[in-house]
Amino acid sequence: MNVAELLSAATDLATDGFRTDAGLTVDDIRRDLDLTEWELALGMLVDVSDEYPQPVRFWQLLAEAAELMRLDRSVAWCHWRAYEAVNGVIRADLALSAPEGGGRRSAIPGTGVLRPMWEIGHRTSAGEPDLAIARIWVEFASALEPGQQGSVRLAPLTPQRWRHLTPGDLITMHEIAAPIGIAEIISVLPSAPS
Template sequence: MDVVELLQGASLLVPEETATENDITVRDVWEYLAQDEWEVALDLLEELGDHHPLPLTFWKTLAKAAEQMRLERSAAWCHWRCSEIRHGVIRADLALRPAEESRRKTAIHGAGVLRPMWNIGNRMPTGEPALNIASLWVEYRPSLEPGERSSVRLLPLDPEQWRHVEPGQRITMHEDRSVAGTAVILEVQRPEWALMH
């Protein structure tokens, strides 16, 4: 399938009455497709998907379209959303420690590349804290500098270890034994199995 067919196919999975906060609808997507504005159409479809639960097929199709257009961040976002449908959504407010107080001196790439360890309250048999790995996506910005704060999305390597995590819970991020940042859980959504097909 070419890019246009993929975008058209994805748009057919969006209910016609779905609209974003800015009143963007699937009709807007079709208008941009008619004008060969594929990247704008892709952006609008991503936005529609962020405001309304859509099936796994929608995000897989968008990922293929983004890959064909060589839009790496969009492709990564669509693959991330596929994983969230399978494993659930965890959002948190993360504050990184300043560079002078931590080992990290450079910004975190925001598109799900970093896979830090997290102290989420689990314990090892010896009673010591067990750290659990989760990839990190910085929301609404390309990166996060030491000392900055942002809402983030977490994608656990082992979702079963994160079942007890709930909104309001305070967790710490680690890239080594020291604390690299502190986060407060904002939202937890369990997997939406009904959307898998």
């Protein structure tokens, strides 16, 4: 399929009530598709609000279109959202420790490549924290600098271990032994319809 066909197929798969964070609907996107505004249409489609979860195939089609347009960050985002469509969404407000307080000395890249460990409330049989791994996607920025705070999305390696979390819960980020950040859960949403 070409870009137009992929974007049109994704638009056709959009669930009832589809709305972007900016309030745009499927009709707005179809108008841009008719005007051959492929990148604009892709941008609107990937901006779908978390309140309107889309099926995995929707995100796969968008990833293919973004690949054809050579939009690497959009490709990564669509793959991320496909993962969320299967496993649910975990958003959190992450505050990184400052380097002088034992925190990271380099920024967290924004595109989900860092896989730190998290203390999420589980214990080993010896009573020690049983850490879990989750990738981080930094929202609204290309990176999260040391000592800064920002919104992140988490993609757990074992999603079922994270199902007990609710908004307001605090989890601790680890990279080695010492904690390097605290995150407050903002929202936990279920997987998308199939």
